Amino acid sequence: MSLTKLKGENFRAFVNNAAVAEEQSVNVTISGNMEDATSKDTVGGYSQEDMVSRQYQIQVESNAADLTTLRALITMFNSDTPVPVGFDATTPGTNQNRTPANADFARSGTAYLNDLTIQADDRANVQVSCQYTGDGALA
Numbered sequence: 001m002s003l004t005k006l007k008g009e010n011f012r013a014f015v016n017n018a019a020v021a022e023e024q025s026v027n028v029t030i031s032g033n034m035e036d037a038t039s040k041d042t043v044g045g046y047s048q049e050d051m052v053s054r055q056y057q058i059q060v061e062s063n064a065a066d067l068t069t070l071r072a073l074i075t076m077f078n079s080d081t082p083v084p085v086g087f088d089a090t091t092p093g094t095n096q097n098r099t100p101a102n103a104d105f106a107r108s109g110t111a112y113l114n115d116l117t118i119q120a121d122d123r124a125n126v127q128v129s130c131q132y133t134g135d136g137a138l139a
Helices: 067-079
Strands: 011-015 023-036 049-063 083-089 107-119 127-135
Touching: 011 023, 011 049, 049 107, 067 107, 067 127, 083 127
Parallel strands: none
Antiparallel strands: 011 083, 023 049, 049 127, 083 107, 107 127
16 A cells, blocks of 8 residues: 555535535544443443444635525525535546545535635635534445
């Protein structure tokens, strides 16, 4: 197995089955919640823990591509229904819009858009920050 660095330019996020346009940063946080499973029958006095739930969050910062994209994000936020999300890695040095370089690395699931921030000033592009919280497994 050869190890290579994964560059940020080759890491893509998908929302509603489309790559996020003009993304500047993507943060993926995956966490698990443990619960004490120690019982009166536990031997040795050490506590035992079981994984009871897993959660993931995907945060994307990007330039707003157009008004249609902004409308879609606001509709997604207001709909209160989960949307398909995911991320993958692409082949270094090639165009971003292609098949993932490593299908084993790609992950997807459904998530709720639970935070949407739109920032603009008179001299810069409109910046959009979105945070999705997972609903179910990230496979």
